[in-house]
Amino acid sequence: MLTSLNLAPGPNQISREDGKRLVVVSANVRGRDIGSFVSESQQAIDRRVAVPAGYWLRWGGQFEQLQSALGTIKVIVPVALLLVLALLYLMFGNLTDGLLVFSGIPFALTGGVIALWAHGIPISISAAVGFIALSGVAVLNGLVMVAFIRSLREGGTDLDAAVEEGAIARLRPVLMTALVASLGFILMAIATGTGAEVQRPLATVVIGGILSSTALTLLVLPLLYRLFHGANEDEFDSVSSAQRSVVDSDGPATV
Incomplete structure (x- = not known):
């Protein structure tokens, strides 16, 4: 055999x-x-675990892809935010209005984090992509509001009247932007089929962040504009009053 x-x-x-x-x-x-x-x-x-000599462990798969993506995001996101802030400064000509528009991003991110926590969804790459898209929508809404208030101020409108009229006149454009962006993600947020693990975090972040960002833009941003520009307005009013008193005391000029 x-x-x-x-x-x-x-x-x-x-x-x-x-x-x-x-x-x-x-x-x-x-x-x-x-x-x-x-x-x-x-x-x-x-x-x-005591790993014997000649053996080693390496963590790969989705975790390895996550580490690579996070490394890329850590570089791209700060650079993109700085470019956005620089463009806002070039547009408005001052850093104050640029920072006012930029303030919508933290409030939007807060809403996205709360939405993830409420639905029990962990942070992932798709959620990070949702935060990036959300930042763009928040900046756009703030830009619409601040640009309109500035145009009223340049036309000679009083600061308080410009803030009030800007908040009322920009209500529909801001709501339209928020509704279009949020309603388009509802089906993704409730998805349960193939790919839902990617769609749900992204959509949840966008919907939750847009709600908080819209509230900031409509309610808080006009108040912040009045707060930051109030000192300049009071100084301008005092100078104008002093000029008027000088003209009144001198009387009309004769030739």
């Missing part, structure tokens, strides 16, 4: 990478973000 055949458990495939044997352990994460899961897993392995 040349040989004998026996059934015994064994590896069905021996994988190699860079000339070394490779064993892949897969896990699907649900109900939490991948970053915190991997961080907790690494700490547990460091405490409880």
